[in-house]
Amino acid sequence: MRLEMSRSAASASLIAALTSRLFYGLTLETADAANAGWMAALLGLALSLPSVWLMSRLRPPARRALALPLLVGLALDAACTVECTAYSESCLAFNHVAPVFLMLPLLAAILRCAWLGGDALGGAARIWTRLFAALMLIVILYQLPYYNAGWLMPWFGAGGGGILRAGVRAAGWNVLLAGSAAGICREEIGFRRLLRGLLVSTAVAAGLVALRQMMAPAFTSEAVTRFTRIDTLLTNGRAPLYLQLPMIVAWFGGMLHLMCFESVAACALTRKLLPNVKEGACMALGLAAVFALALLRVSRAVATLKLAPYLYHALTAAALTLWLVKGGEAPCAAS
Amino acid sequence: MNRAQVETAQGVLSGDLNENIAYFRNLLHADVNSDAHFRPFMAGGTRLCVIYIEGMASDQKISDFILRACAADISEKTLPITPESLMERVVEIAQCDTEERVPEILDAVVTGMTAVLVEGADAALILETRGYPARSVDRTTNESVVLGAQEGFVESLRTNMTLLRRYLPSPHLVTEAMTVGTAVPCRLSLVYLSGVADPEIVNRLRARIKRVDVPTVMGAGALGQLIEDRPSALLPQILQTERPDRVAACLADGQVALLADNSPCALVMPVSVFHLMHAPDDAFARWQYGSFLRLIRVAGMLLSVFLPGLYIAMTDYHMHLIPMSLLVSISEARVNVPFPILVEILIMEFAFYLINEAGTRMPRQIGGALGIVGALILGQAAVAASIISPILIIIVAITGLGNYATPEYSFSIALVIYRLFVILAGALLGLYGICIAGFCITASVCGMRSLGVPYTEPVAPPRPHNPDLLLRLPTRMQRRPMPYAQQPNWMEAHRDEA
Numbered sequence: 001m002r003l004e005m006s007r008s009a010a011s012a013s014l015i016a017a018l019t020s021r022l023f024y025g026l027t028l029e030t031a032d033a034a035n036a037g038w039m040a041a042l043l044g045l046a047l048s049l050p051s052v053w054l055m056s057r058l059r060p061p062a063r064r065a066l067a068l069p070l071l072v073g074l075a076l077d078a079a080c081t082v083e084c085t086a087y088s089e090s091c092l093a094f095n096h097v098a099p100v101f102l103m104l105p106l107l108a109a110i111l112r113c114a115w116l117g118g119d120a121l122g123g124a125a126r127i128w129t130r131l132f133a134a135l136m137l138i139v140i141l142y143q144l145p146y147y148n149a150g151w152l153m154p155w156f157g158a159g160g161g162g163i164l165r166a167g168v169r170a171a172g173w174n175v176l177l178a179g180s181a182a183g184i185c186r187e188e189i190g191f192r193r194l195l196r197g198l199l200v201s202t203a204v205a206a207g208l209v210a211l212r213q214m215m216a217p218a219f220t221s222e223a224v225t226r227f228t229r230i231d232t233l234l235t236n237g238r239a240p241l242y243l244q245l246p247m248i249v250a251w252f253g254g255m256l257h258l259m260c261f262e263s264v265a266a267c268a269l270t271r272k273l274l275p276n277v278k279e280g281a282c283m284a285l286g287l288a289a290v291f292a293l294a295l296l297r298v299s300r301a302v303a304t305l306k307l308a309p310y311l312y313h314a315l316t317a318a319a320l321t322l323w324l325v326k327g328g329e330a331p332c333a334a335s
Numbered sequence: 336m337n338r339a340q341v342e343t344a345q346g347v348l349s350g351d352l353n354e355n356i357a358y359f360r361n362l363l364h365a366d367v368n369s370d371a372h373f374r375p376f377m378a379g380g381t382r383l384c385v386i387y388i389e390g391m392a393s394d395q396k397i398s399d400f401i402l403r404a405c406a407a408d409i410s411e412k413t414l415p416i417t418p419e420s421l422m423e424r425v426v427e428i429a430q431c432d433t434e435e436r437v438p439e440i441l442d443a444v445v446t447g448m449t450a451v452l453v454e455g456a457d458a459a460l461i462l463e464t465r466g467y468p469a470r471s472v473d474r475t476t477n478e479s480v481v482l483g484a485q486e487g488f489v490e491s492l493r494t495n496m497t498l499l500r501r502y503l504p505s506p507h508l509v510t511e512a513m514t515v516g517t518a519v520p521c522r523l524s525l526v527y528l529s530g531v532a533d534p535e536i537v538n539r540l541r542a543r544i545k546r547v548d549v550p551t552v553m554g555a556g557a558l559g560q561l562i563e564d565r566p567s568a569l570l571p572q573i574l575q576t577e578r579p580d581r582v583a584a585c586l587a588d589g590q591v592a593l594l595a596d597n598s599p600c601a602l603v604m605p606v607s608v609f610h611l612m613h614a615p616d617d618a619f620a621r622w623q624y625g626s627f628l629r630l631i632r633v634a635g636m637l638l639s640v641f642l643p644g645l646y647i648a649m650t651d652y653h654m655h656l657i658p659m660s661l662l663v664s665i666s667e668a669r670v671n672v673p674f675p676i677l678v679e680i681l682i683m684e685f686a687f688y689l690i691n692e693a694g695t696r697m698p699r700q701i702g703g704a705l706g707i708v709g710a711l712i713l714g715q716a717a718v719a720a721s722i723i724s725p726i727l728i729i730i731v732a733i734t735g736l737g738n739y740a741t742p743e744y745s746f747s748i749a750l751v752i753y754r755l756f757v758i759l760a761g762a763l764l765g766l767y768g769i770c771i772a773g774f775c776i777t778a779s780v781c782g783m784r785s786l787g788v789p790y791t792e793p794v795a796p797p798r799p800h801n802p803d804l805l806l807r808l809p810t811r812m813q814r815r816p817m818p819y820a821q822q823p824n825w826m827e828a829h830r831d832e833a
Contacts, residue, residue, distance in 0.1 A: 008796050089767040093652040105764060109771050116782035123781025123795030124774065241655050245766070248653075252770035260778075 009122020020254030036157030044170025079293030172311030393466025430463035589820025639737030652765030
């Protein structure tokens with residue numbers, strides 16, 4: 001099927017999407033962790049591992065049932081990402097244009113990507129990871145004189161509670177994206193491959209979040225507007241303005257991969273839930289859900305601020321329930 | 336009467352020479368066709384007739400090795416005269432065969448061979464007498480190199496096959512003869528290294544050629560469009576090259592080539608996007624030089640696609656990204672230009688490619704004049720008239736140079752079209768638009784296939800490969816064949832031994 005992915009494509013997409021999700025989530029949406037965002041990323045990894053292991057060991061009927069909570073989470077998160085990307089463009093150069101209009105090109109890109117299929121997206125993600133590394137290398141080399149390790153202090157930021165809350169959110173994104181990667185893979189992806197994806201994404205995201213936090217003092221208040229956060233993120237704190245170019249490319253590129261992976265996964269999971277419905281119709285249903293949530297801006301109000309912290313609990317509970325009710329221990333996959 | 340009608344009308348020869356001659360005269364329209372020749376003669380008391388097309392067949396070969404040989408050598412011991420006895424005892428031409436089917440005889444005659452009809456025989460003798468004029472092997476015109484072989488393919492299929500045999504003198508080199516076109520067949524040769532090329536890929540190509548259902552195919556370019564995976568895609572999915580050394584290198588990597596009669600180029604499949612970035616002389620230079628030149632080339636290609644779009648995005652929407660002194664200089668240069676930057680760029684792009692296209696079609700004697708006109712229009716006059724800004728000339732010049740650095744012609748045209756897409760995206764949405772356009776282009780390229788093989792293989796999906804994609808690492812590290820090759824294969828075994 002066109003929407004499904006090979007193991008290597010799913011693995012590359014998971015890395016590209018999850019790195020962006022963690023970086024974007026921990027720098028823009030999680031004020032609680034303050035300057036300890038990188039620790040939250042590591043905590044998120046630790047928290048998510050048991051759930052991801054459970055998901056990777058579910059039997060096919062249980063996995064099919066898990067598609068429903070994953071689908072809901074993906075649709076909301078994809079809509080959030082679309083909304084945030086459009087908003088960041090609005091901050092950057094198009095503040096006179098309604099964000100809804102800025103979403104339309106993104107939705108066209110998602111549509112094109114879904115049409116091309118999962119393997120095309122996986123291939124693009126593999127190329128993107130290399131380009132992303134080159135872009136970040138340029139950014140880091142140029143920013144080197146401006147890094148201030150002192151801004152990582154105190155180590156635990158606003159306290160353990162804040163790190164825990166941010167860690168739970170990070171774990172939610174880990175579980176959502178790793179579960180989706182396992183769900184849309186046409187072969188058994190295996191826990192080891194998912195673990196590798198989680199480790200790489202978390203390491204890169206935690207490193208980038210730490211570097212980002214060494215560029216400017218942390219915002220500790222929820223009251224700081226998202227505009228200010230995005231502006232500070234894209235202007236690299238104190239580095240010269242022209243450095244925004246690689247940073248902007250890295251930001252939009254990462255977000256595009258994230259939203260396309262989530263949308264294509266939503267379509268593929270819709271197909272899994274409705275096996276008798278044609279692939280084209282499933283694609284239309286999945287994308288319609290994402291588009292509606294994004295264009296109506298429901299996601300901004302609901303998903304990011306209220307539902308995201310519960311994503312981890314919900315998905316873990318679903319995986320555990322399905323394990324107990326429908327059984328686990330799927331045959332081991334070649335990793 | 337077309338080929339199908341011929342087959343249904345009769346199909347085979349009768350034993351009556353007059354009837355056969357009349358039939359062929361009718362098929363070849365000999366009453367109006369001045370170059371279809373029927374030369375009856377007697378040998379050993381039997382009537383024979385030579386059929387050939389003047390100009391396609393060599394008169395000298397026919398006179399010396401058929402007519403004279405028959406007159407001199409037919410004796411009592413040759414009798415009775417049949418096509419078989421002529422072939423065994425009389426005719427002094429190496430390539431000859433007997434044929435009973437009329438369409439095959441007709442195909443042979445119209446491609447320059449000679450048919451000898453014999454009274455009382457229901458088969459004809461077909462003799463290789465091709466002698467039509469053909470261009471001699473010369474330097475390549477579109478794929479120039481500094482180092483390495485300089486000769487290129489010509490329009491003769493046989494010469495091209497010989498060139499390939501010279502580069503790969505191996506008993507494993509297979510050249511399968513095929514035809515394509517239902518009404519006027521075009522001769523093809525499917526070339527691969529047996530035991531190296533993946534049989535599944537070879538079968539896939541055979542099947543695609545068999546599926547071609549058009550009356551006639553005018554050369555390799557037209558054939559490529561009929562057998563490629565996705566005709567609607569912008570990028571070429573088949574490598575078209577006029578260099579036998581390049582084809583030989585591809586065959587050694589397990590790829591398959593198609594040569595067509597009257598086409599001075601070969602089609603190589605499957606290819607990846609990386610093949611289209613490689614120049615033929617990369618392998619001749621030391622790996623450090625090859626890698627450096629390849630990097631320059633890839634940077635040129637990226638600039639040619641993205642530079643004008645980036646310029647328009649940054650000057651229209653992201654002025655803060657441009658260092659102040661450069662921004663002031665750009666603003667000063669544009670102060671008298673009445674058009675928006677998008678219009679300015681489109682004017683320049685159009686003028687550049689108009690001159691490029693005119694230069695390609697123009698007779699060589701006045702090509703120099705075009706250079707002068709181009710330089711005046713694009714440079715001095717346009718700036719003086721405040722139609723464009725000087726900085727835009729630099730942008731378009733770099734873009735054009737980057738485009739010309741692309742080794743594959745079709746690929747370079749695809750890059751121009753992608754560039755227009757990126758310009759529009761940049762003009763509408765700034766960097767945001769360029770990122771979206773870049774993402775869509777990458778995803779499209781990753782979704783393409785060449786003869787069923789992913790277009791970005793071996794990077795996506797990952798496959799074991801030689802370190803010879805973007806960079807060339809030392810040749811001692813290049814022990815693996817490309818992933819298209821059959822695994823394992825005899826070439827790989829020899830590489831391991833080395």
